[in-house]
Structure formats: structure tokens, C-alpha cells
Amino acid sequence: MKSKFVQKFNHDPIANGYDTNIQNENNPIRNGYSNLMKWIKSKTKQSNILVDLGCGTGNTSKQITSYKKIYCVDISQNMLNIAKNKLKNNNNIVFVQNDLLDFFDNFKNNKKVDTIISTYAIHHLTQDEKHILFEKIFNFLPKNGKIIFGDLMFKNKKHENKMKNKYPDLVEDFDNEFYWHIDNELKKLELLGFKIKVKRFSDLSWGIYGIKQ
Numbered sequence: 001m002k003s004k005f006v007q008k009f010n011h012d013p014i015a016n017g018y019d020t021n022i023q024n025e026n027n028p029i030r031n032g033y034s035n036l037m038k039w040i041k042s043k044t045k046q047s048n049i050l051v052d053l054g055c056g057t058g059n060t061s062k063q064i065t066s067y068k069k070i071y072c073v074d075i076s077q078n079m080l081n082i083a084k085n086k087l088k089n090n091n092n093i094v095f096v097q098n099d100l101l102d103f104f105d106n107f108k109n110n111k112k113v114d115t116i117i118s119t120y121a122i123h124h125l126t127q128d129e130k131h132i133l134f135e136k137i138f139n140f141l142p143k144n145g146k147i148i149f150g151d152l153m154f155k156n157k158k159h160e161n162k163m164k165n166k167y168p169d170l171v172e173d174f175d176n177e178f179y180w181h182i183d184n185e186l187k188k189l190e191l192l193g194f195k196i197k198v199k200r201f202s203d204l205s206w207g208i209y210g211i212k213q
């Protein structure tokens with residue numbers, strides 16, 4: 001199954017400038033990135049085998065210090081090439097070029113993956129697609145399996161409107177992507193059977209930490 005806008009959000013054309021671009025935390029879309037990465041590091045300490053969805057240039061997987069294996073998944077070959085080079089000294093990282101929605105259909109969890117991480121990628125899926133992805137992840141993970149997501153999110157519709165008033169220059173960007181609505185996405189994750197905690201890093205960057213019950 002392919003996501004609807006996978007070609008639009010394939011980062012091939014902007015791969016070369018990506019790591020410079022994300023350092024500009026004066027941009028509200030980038031603000032919180034580095035603290036969120038530190039949070040990922042603290043939350044993955046007990047993990048063994050992970051999948052990094054929308055790994056991009058590998059910044060998230062780079063935070064993970066103790067692991068047996070990481071599967072880094074992205075649709076963009078150019079982003080994956082940068083990640084491969086950045087992580088060349090890290091043992092046991094496998095790179096997979098695939099759509100986030102396709103990945104779980106082709107990958108059986110006899111590998112014993114216990115943690116799924118993803119930063120700033122799931123907002124490229126529509127709300128319906130996010131919920132399909134959450135179902136796939138829930139069915140894939142064992143009991144006590146973890147999800148650790150960081151992404152661009154609004155608390156709810158009211159918060160979205162507040163952000164649009166606060167950052168009028170960004171309204172087009174907001175409307176062009178599918179930022180999470182935490183109230184909706186949380187409901188879905190909890191209905192599936194994840195126990196969830198939410199953490200805020202900036203106006204737009206939030207973290208979701210969940211354990212499958």
C-alpha cells in the first residue's frame with residue numbers, strides 16, 4: 001500500500017541542504033528539533049531492535065547508542081545515501097527504501113523489533129493514512145513494544161488556528177502538509193491499546209511516547 005503523497009514528500013530534491021536547514025531553530029518549524037533528538041536518545045536506552053520510519057539523513061538513528069539492530073526506512077534514495085555515510089561506523093544498521101505504509105506489509109516481525117521511532121515524517125501522511133499506519137504498527141509490535149514519535153503537531157483545531165494567527169507566513173506550509181492533531185491521533189492510538197504520554201518541545205514540535213498494553 002502506497003501513501004497518497006509519497007512522491008510529493010520524497011526529499012530527494014532537498015536532501016543536500018537538509019542538515020543545514022534543520023539547524024535554523026529560529027524557524028518555528030525547526031524550533032525544538034535538537035531537544036527532541038535528545039529526548040529520543042533518553043527514551044531509547046532500553047531498546048534492542050528498532051525501526052526508524054522516515055529516517056531521512058539518519059539524525060534520529062544517530063542518537064541511539066545501545067541497540068542490536070536498526071532498520072532505517074525512507075522513500076528518498078538521496079536522504080538514505082547521506083544517512084549511510086553518516087552512520088557508516090555504526091554496526092547493524094540496515095537501510096530500506098520504501099513507503100512508510102508499504103513497509104509493514106513486506107516485513108515480518110520475526111526480527112523481534114521492540115521499538116518503532118519516527119521524527120518529522122508521519123506528518124507527510126494524511127490523517128486517515130496515519131491511522132492506518134498506527135494499526136499496522138500496533139499489530140506488528142509485541143506486548144510492551146514502544147512507539148517514540150516526534151513531529152509537527154497541533155493540540156487540536158483551536159491550537160491550529162492560534163498558530164495560524166501567530167505565524168501568518170507559515171499558513172501555506174501548514175496547509176500543504178498534514179500536521180498531527182494530537183486530540184484525534186491520541187484517541188486512535190489509545191483505542192488501539194497504546195498507553196501514551198505527550199511532551200511538548202516548542203509551539204509545533206511534540207513527542208509521543210507509547211507502550212503497547
Ligand SMILES: C[S@@+](CC[C@H](N)C(=O)[O-])C[C@H]1O[C@@H](n2cnc3c(N)ncnc32)[C@H](O)[C@@H]1O
Binds near residue numbers: 073098
Ligand atoms: C522532514 S524529513 C525527516 C527526516 C528525519 N527523520 C529527521 O528527523 O531529520 C521527512 C523524511 O520522510 C521521508 N518521507 C516522506 N514521505 C514518506 C513516505 N510516504 N514513505 C517513506 N518516507 C517518506 C522523506 O523522504 C524525508 O526523508
